[in-house]
Amino acid sequence: MNKIAFGQYYHTDSFIHRLDPRTKIISLILMMVFIFVIPKNQFVVLGFSVALLLAVVFLTKVPLIRYLKSLKQIMFLLIFSFFFQALFNNSGDLLLTINQNISIANIALGVVLIVLYLFFRKYLPLKFLWLILLVIAIIYIFQYPIIGQSLKSYQLKVYRDGVVTGFFIIVRIMLLIVFSSILTLTTKPTDLNNALEWLMRPLEWVKIPTSVLAMMISISLRFIPTLFLETERILKAQASRGVDFKEGKVKAKITQIISLLIPMFIISFKRAFDLADAMEARGYIPGAKRTKLALLKFGLSDYFVLIFALGIVIGLIVLRVNHAL
Amino acid sequence: MGINFRNVSFRYNKKASKPTLDNITLDIFKKSEFITILGHTGSGKSTLVQHMNALLLPDEGEVEIFGKHITKKYKDKLKDTRKKVGLVFQFPEYQLFEETVLKDIMFGPKNFGLSDQEAKSKAIEACKQVGLGEELWTRSPFTLSGGQMRRVAIAGILASEPDVLILDEPTVGLDPVGKKELLNLLEDIRINTGKTIVIISHDMNVVAKHATRVIVLNDGKVVYNGPKLPLFSDLERLRSFNLDLPDSARIAIELKEKGLIDFDELPLALEELRKHLKLNLQGAGYE
Numbered sequence: 001m002n003k004i005a006f007g008q009y010y011h012t013d014s015f016i017h018r019l020d021p022r023t024k025i026i027s028l029i030l031m032m033v034f035i036f037v038i039p040k041n042q043f044v045v046l047g048f049s050v051a052l053l054l055a056v057v058f059l060t061k062v063p064l065i066r067y068l069k070s071l072k073q074i075m076f077l078l079i080f081s082f083f084f085q086a087l088f089n090n091s092g093d094l095l096l097t098i099n100q101n102i103s104i105a106n107i108a109l110g111v112v113l114i115v116l117y118l119f120f121r122k123y124l125p126l127k128f129l130w131l132i133l134l135v136i137a138i139i140y141i142f143q144y145p146i147i148g149q150s151l152k153s154y155q156l157k158v159y160r161d162g163v164v165t166g167f168f169i170i171v172r173i174m175l176l177i178v179f180s181s182i183l184t185l186t187t188k189p190t191d192l193n194n195a196l197e198w199l200m201r202p203l204e205w206v207k208i209p210t211s212v213l214a215m216m217i218s219i220s221l222r223f224i225p226t227l228f229l230e231t232e233r234i235l236k237a238q239a240s241r242g243v244d245f246k247e248g249k250v251k252a253k254i255t256q257i258i259s260l261l262i263p264m265f266i267i268s269f270k271r272a273f274d275l276a277d278a279m280e281a282r283g284y285i286p287g288a289k290r291t292k293l294a295l296l297k298f299g300l301s302d303y304f305v306l307i308f309a310l311g312i313v314i315g316l317i318v319l320r321v322n323h324a325l
Numbered sequence: 326m327g328i329n330f331r332n333v334s335f336r337y338n339k340k341a342s343k344p345t346l347d348n349i350t351l352d353i354f355k356k357s358e359f360i361t362i363l364g365h366t367g368s369g370k371s372t373l374v375q376h377m378n379a380l381l382l383p384d385e386g387e388v389e390i391f392g393k394h395i396t397k398k399y400k401d402k403l404k405d406t407r408k409k410v411g412l413v414f415q416f417p418e419y420q421l422f423e424e425t426v427l428k429d430i431m432f433g434p435k436n437f438g439l440s441d442q443e444a445k446s447k448a449i450e451a452c453k454q455v456g457l458g459e460e461l462w463t464r465s466p467f468t469l470s471g472g473q474m475r476r477v478a479i480a481g482i483l484a485s486e487p488d489v490l491i492l493d494e495p496t497v498g499l500d501p502v503g504k505k506e507l508l509n510l511l512e513d514i515r516i517n518t519g520k521t522i523v524i525i526s527h528d529m530n531v532v533a534k535h536a537t538r539v540i541v542l543n544d545g546k547v548v549y550n551g552p553k554l555p556l557f558s559d560l561e562r563l564r565s566f567n568l569d570l571p572d573s574a575r576i577a578i579e580l581k582e583k584g585l586i587d588f589d590e591l592p593l594a595l596e597e598l599r600k601h602l603k604l605n606l607q608g609a610g611y612e
Binding site: 230233234236237238239240241242243244247255258259261262263266267 | 435
């Protein structure tokens with residue numbers, strides 16, 4: 001039954017794991033502010049934040065591959081934004097000029113390369129490296145008309161500012177993603193939810209029922225694996241009745257999906273009613289003041305982390321306002 | 326022709342050291358058998374039956390289902406396999422979704438390529454088999470009682486006319502009358518159509534009364550595969566499988582131990598017990 005691991009939580013016993021979830025959320029927000037306040041060209045500050053990140057990652061004792069996995073998903077975005085910046089930002093010193101000639105043979109070769117990439121993408125390890133290679137190969141091909149006349153020629157100019165900005169964007173996004181991963185990898189979903197409930201408390205002043213919202217979130221989290229199992233069961237039951245979700249025309253496809261959706265709706269509603277009854281039987285009243293089993297408590301290390309995070313953010317802002325950076 | 330397991334192993338979690346099914350070799354033929362699969366929770370019963378219509382593919386070994394060799398790498402279509410081997414899941418009432426009972430029962434046959442007209446006649450036939458009256462055919466399945474819904478679900482599989490009918494704990498959640506009716510229905514289907522029925526059950530009375538063959542699973546291994554009487558006669562072994570005796574056999578053993586009435590053969594159904602008691606009591610001069 002427990003083959004479905006929900007969320008990313010990875011259990012180790014580390015300093016970061018033991019921190020209060022509220023501390024982790026607040027520090028994450030502070031670090032996001034920090035990352036965006038870093039001025040351009042300030043490699044020292046950027047280096048400092050990378051070093052800080054690596055230190056925290058090391059402290060979590062979570063295998064590095066976990067963090068790399070979260071980065072993998074945005075590799076395309078990173079590569080795209082770097083090339084975009086590098087090729088189209090026209091300020092600063094000129095670093096490199098590449099002559100580009102468009103001819104029919106060039107276009108054809110480029111298309112062939114792209115098709116080959118799309119076709120073999122599935123089988124390639126380290127996809128993004130191949131994507132970088134593809135872009136470079138296409139730029140290289142377009143330098144000279146291989147066969148025939150050049151239809152049109154232009155120049156790609158790479159400026160220093162473009163490369164620097166591109167680099168900053170990449171590092172910033174990577175920092176953001178890894179910092180967020182630290183939160184989700186080291187905090188259980190229920191703890192996260194409790195912390196969010198606490199952080200949303202001020203909203204009660206404007207009559208937003210935060211405790212009810214938090215209860216809804218924790219119930220949803222609890223039922224995701226259950227509903228997942230139910231879906232699997234219904235899928236198999238309908239497969240036994242000859243549904244093949246891989247084939248069929250559009251009309252058959254619609255019936256197939258309905259044959260999954262309606263039972264799932266009914267099961268969800270039934271579970272919801274049962275749960276509501278069970279909660280009421282145990283005296284749950286929406287919005288009433290409740291005590292908690294797991295009390296959140298700030299410890300010494302929490303204050304230390306919060307003061308440190310707040311300190312570096314304020315320090316950086318003060319430096320920027322005073323034009324010291 | 327039938328379902329033949331050859332050294333089948335399967336694990337849900339590919340990294341787990343202990344497989345859910347462990348080197349299973351087993352034959353199920355289409356010859357009007359009533360097979361019950363026993364075993365405590367987590368012994369792999371549901372996993373085993375899901376291999377019988379290729380919902381799960383074996384990690385090792387091979388399952389031959391009516392001439393089709395299903396191995397780990399099997400990629401072809403499985404529709405006709407699933408037509409031949411009908412599988413009714415636990416709490417099958419949750420798989421209903423159509424507007425009317427009849428339409429829901431027609432869903433299977435239509436998926437297996439029958440026209441609306443043919444599917445409808447098959448559905449009506451199945452309705453009659455499971456005892457769903459005509460007044461229910463046009464009702465929404467969601468307005469029926471639990472027992473009726475289960476009949477609709479079973480009819481939905483029967484309408485595709487499988488050669489082997491497998492039911493995963495079909496009597497769970499039914500009242501005693503509903504339970505008895507369902508089992509008699511399965512028995513009738515077996516006798517009238519010659520289909521092989523395979524059920525997973527925890528109820529020893531069911532096993533003792535209906536089964537022609539018993540398969541016991543323990544930790545993913547087949548530890549018993551044969552007729553029911555030798556199984557229930559060997560108390561030591563029965564206990565090692567974590568299984569109970571049927572009520573009638575328990576009463577008989579109690580009577581024997583107290584030295585009241587002797588039994589040559591354990592009665593496995595209450596009717597047998599009653600007959601034996603009657604004979605003995607009459608012999609002793611009681612009326």
